[in-house]
Amino acid sequence: MTSIRVTVWNEFEHEKVHEQIRKVYPDGIHAVIADGLKKHGFTNVRTATLDQPEHGLTEAVLAETDVLTWWGHMAHRKVEDAIVDRVHRRVLEGMGLIVLHSGHHSKIFKKLMGTSCSLRWREAGEHERIWVVDPAHPIADGFGAYFELPEEEMYGEHFDIPDPDDLVFISWFPGGEVFRSGCTFHRGRGKIFYFRPGHETHPTYYHPDVQKVIANGVRWAAPTNGPAFTYGDGSAIHAKVPLEPITVK
Amino acid sequence: MTSIRVTVWNEFEHEKVHEQIRKVYPDGIHAVIADGLKKHGFTNVRTATLDQPEHGLTEAVLAETDVLTWWGHMAHRKVEDAIVDRVHRRVLEGMGLIVLHSGHHSKIFKKLMGTSCSLRWREAGEHERIWVVDPAHPIADGFGAYFELPEEEMYGEHFDIPDPDDLVFISWFPGGEVFRSGCTFHRGRGKIFYFRPGHETHPTYYHPDVQKVIANGVRWAAPTNGPAFTYGDGSAIHAKVPLEPITVK
């Protein structure tokens, strides 16, 4: 059991408009991600979706969120800039953020990374083998040398992100590509984990290994109580009085 | 001699409105930075300023720029977003960028870093001792264990940036602060170097050691001919035909 407060965000569009995807995720991708977290002992999990007022991410909700998970794809542009700025500020203030799959092109991820976050892709239902390259990392907890997913969209390099603070996973695809699939970043007081799998046409978020990675990621990204600065508004700290006596020349 | 094409950008505002600053930099900070580069063998150096059409950073100018240096302070908000986007795209495409001193709060640096880039500061004319912490780095070429500036503005931690790819310098200030003063970042195909010193009231850009660091930084940040992707517009690459035969299940 853990008291970490998680908000699972999903744009929740594919599931409404595509019959095939609704069959895989009848209650939305967010419902399955939330269920996976509950199986791993998280008792404080809520969901939020694009169609809610303020996309379900009000100041009040974010203030009570330790870690936010983000899934989006076809509707990145519908996410309001003001909400993106709000999430961005909360990450710099310490809220953890787990960005999933096609969330690589979300406004919030691109804003935090500073790059295009573009990549190579192919929808061919290939299987995927995910190798652990940092066995000391808590996000690799409970895994062997690799794990496999029977069918997924392919994402390949070059993935246009900053060099991750920790590179935890690299994926292999039968079509000939590789991908940095598990990447961590510190930004301000916040911790970010990008995890690759999760195309909407595949039952990826039901997979026990994927659920375990997300649970590990949420635990890793939960805030600690480091120094709090006013990062959100970008104001600098004027330290007019020095900490040591100085002689102005 | 080097054929690297450098554009030295300066907002060029303080020098016009403050008599005291004009005395230090009568032709603008950009003129002194450009002179320093010429002393180090750069023959292809131009300058650009905020008050020029498109801030002097037209598509044509940027297309002919290998490395752009950036100084701004009081007029960050006057820089048009469209020009910031243009510079951002060029960095991801491979143009080097040297961000100087108060440029830490420029739109372009914040956009590339994804954080607030805030810090602690004090104007007290303190001296500064800049320690080399990565003696293998080409930007430390020609330096001993440290170098000193007789008077500068203080910048202190916490400096809200991503963990640098390479941390080259750390500054010591008599008032009790430390600062990560020389930081490198790869973003897309571009290389970025942030260098701390350079407050407008001090003759910092005349200092031989500062000129040497900037020259080293420009050489380090010059583009190499790595793979070119279409990072600027964020479009992903659809690799419909796999590189290896795959069996769709």
Place this chain on the structure above:
Amino acid sequence: MTSIRVTVWNEFEHEKVHEQIRKVYPDGIHAVIADGLKKHGFTNVRTATLDQPEHGLTEAVLAETDVLTWWGHMAHRKVEDAIVDRVHRRVLEGMGLIVLHSGHHSKIFKKLMGTSCSLRWREAGEHERIWVVDPAHPIADGFGAYFELPEEEMYGEHFDIPDPDDLVFISWFPGGEVFRSGCTFHRGRGKIFYFRPGHETHPTYYHPDVQKVIANGVRWAAPTNGPAFTYGDGSAIHAKVPLEPITVK
């Protein structure tokens, strides 16, 4: 309360031969470090010293150790190579290691870093200000922008270590130096934290902030259950049977 099993190692030489140091640490530095951990809820803490058989670090002891803390100074050369190799193997297998102060020149730290681990130093009882430069890091949990120690030995850059995976703290000293004081490293399945303060003539390990950092470090370095390889003996894994069908040409 935590079930992490900690072994606090101390060479325990200064305290025996120098009256002045014995006054500061009458039962040895290890006793005070162990007490600090107990105050922070660690219930499974033992100590070990150089003069014990196998330096107190038998196979059995190490097998039951989740995190080892290391303090040594005047007797680095007396530590037997076989014991160093044993500790090294255990770190690669997953045991956490906290290296304290003059442990920077210990055989085990140099073997894990691959560099000389040399630095600049001065014994002048200067005060030290330790700045947090990674506020998202769990080792900075509970701290403000900085904390101070009233008297310490000075360590200054250049500190000849690999670029740390995470740089958590930077120290300021009145004599003009800076130092990367809190550094983390992943090696194999093990996590390593180097923490600078702790000269034997000063009561540093009684200081609440120092005790808090060490407690945070031990929690961070505790093993997780990532993939287990046979790193210790350096043997490679012969994957004779491929995971996918291949055509040998």
Place this chain on the structure above:
Amino acid sequence: MTSIRVTVWNEFEHEKVHEQIRKVYPDGIHAVIADGLKKHGFTNVRTATLDQPEHGLTEAVLAETDVLTWWGHMAHRKVEDAIVDRVHRRVLEGMGLIVLHSGHHSKIFKKLMGTSCSLRWREAGEHERIWVVDPAHPIADGFGAYFELPEEEMYGEHFDIPDPDDLVFISWFPGGEVFRSGCTFHRGRGKIFYFRPGHETHPTYYHPDVQKVIANGVRWAAPTNGPAFTYGDGSAIHAKVPLEPITVK
């Protein structure tokens, strides 16, 4: 043309005892690597082998070497520790080091990394696709998104090395593995580049792309004139006189 002084080291054993390997490299692997460098404009290239006095790596030779390339496999244990220590000291002093293929298990690489440097392997003549993951890096100069080798030994993760300073290449193998194939490290004043390909039974070092990578690596690893410390013997610097006036309490 470049004045960088390169010494190409090869254990030169396989080529003497295996007819099949001699057919691929009749004058030894070192001869082909040296030829590749000459094609790229290096005019100051010498070779050295295990069977020479002091393995051809006398103090005089190393003093005149800017970058050393290292190939070894079956005879790692025959390399004398005193020579390994000498090379190690020279790297910390600034000499560049390019470690090739099975050199991952050489004494010098393990000593510099501090880990087992073990990996997964298979000899099946698979083809290899090497993806560029850091297009800004000078070692990727002149490459597209990837390049391919028609036949090679497979190396797979987990590769037990420290997190590289820069990860330049990741390899894909048809048998299902991935590998961090191009990794850079700063150690002391020296720069190290590990490059994966080069099994003795395949004509890898004749391949234009491999020759280009090695040439790029040598240029990148060449020493710059940063601060020189006495890293080799591990002695610390006693800074008895402070740089600033201090008050001993």
